[in-house]
Amino acid sequence: MIIKKKLNVFPGYSVDDNKLNAIDGNTGEVISLLNQDKVYKYKKNEASDMTNAANSGLQNSNQKLTEEEIDAIGNVSKFITKEKASDIIKESIDTTNFDMTINDSSLSKDRINENYIWEIGFKDGDGKVDAKTGELLSFYFYNNKDGNENMSKSDAQKVAEQFLKKTAEEKFSQTKYEDNNNLKFKNISQDGNIYSFNFVRQVNGIDFDSNSLEVEIDKTTGKIIEYQNRWYDNVTFPDISQAITKEAAFNKINEYGDFGLEYNLTDNNKVSLVYNFRNLKGNYIINPISGVRIDSEGKTYKDNKLPEYCDISGHPCEKIVKELLENGYYISGEKFNPDSNITQINFLKYLYSPEQSSYSDDDFYEMLIDRGIIQKDEKNPESLLSNQDIAKIVVRYLGYDKVASHPEIFKNPFNDSIEYKYQGYAAICYSFGIMKGDNNGNFNGTSKVSNAESAQIIYNILKQNQSAK
Structure with a gap:
């Protein structure tokens, strides 16, 4: 899907x-502040890491298609072949010293522009091409050999502009050069050998920062090593x-x-x-x-202020709920409702408190599905979670799902019986001290879990993660 x-x-x-x-307090002139943010340091032995980073950078809204989804598209013949896409990338750059052996390829769909994209992976880099129009969308290549040139920034900018006029003339005509000092997308320090040029899309004379054309040049070789075409094709501006x-x-x-x-x-x-x-x-x-x-x-x-619960004073969960709250973990609302059963969406948001607020509900679930915390058919935000439901989520959160999916290798540590497919999840939660059962040592797999019990579980997860460091 x-x-x-x-x-x-x-x-x-x-x-x-x-x-x-x-603004300079003495002269009234615009002044640049020191960028104290961390920057990515490029090292030759990190080339493969840089390639992986590039793969997940531009068009990160893409979703790779399965064979079944490709078949369902219909009339795939309207797309260029992956060989043609590969040729477009090769023809766009100086491939000297680059190993252009194709390692892999895939067809994906850009969910924003609604177009299909060939992603081609080479031994020394990667590139992306619009599968219908043949437009070059990006490439990144690293070179293990330093050259003897010492290209000036002005000469490098001319090379970048000539490349863009040839590769994306219409889009380039709608941009304005943004100096590296104000580069929004990234601040790169790569042994001082890389010039980065960013051209921001202009709409009604205003910067549209989400769209730009970016070119990076290795000044020791004079070669373009990266190109990023970030552009929304079908967009209406208010x-x-x-x-x-x-x-x-x-x-x-x-x-x-x-x-x-x-x-x-x-x-x-x-x-x-x-x-x-x-x-x-x-x-x-x-x-x-x-x-x-x-x-x-x-x-x-x-x-986004942290809540101040009015209904936990004197409740057994008060201390843990407050400690979680102090560390940024909370359920939204004026009331915590400690004895109410927790819903799927509330438990997941509670567990992912530090980052969930930056997502819409749909995007939040998409992130969870991508990370394997839940599966698509398990999405049911308002459903009430049982102990066995939460055990599965917890084990996936901890990264032990593959092990837990083999219940035959686990012994049930609880006194009551557990549905076979949940036995591994329950056993792992028990072994980590995350879910110990009731006072009688029973797991009560189908019993619903309260907000207060969820707080204890999440507290135990964080405590376990802290002790593992």
């Missing part, structure tokens, strides 16, 4: 802290003719951001006095028409 994604493009005024810019001014937007953001003087690093050994938004964490976005703060999906922003 391929899940269709709805592309949501919305306008917004934002302060992006990845820009790393501020009208912004009634947008408030930048000054009005600034004032709205300043109500929260506290724009003022601060000391900040502008070089490794230099501290400068700058004007900056002192309270902003991450992006702060406002609707350009209403001036209301919105989130990353364009919806009205809701402050």
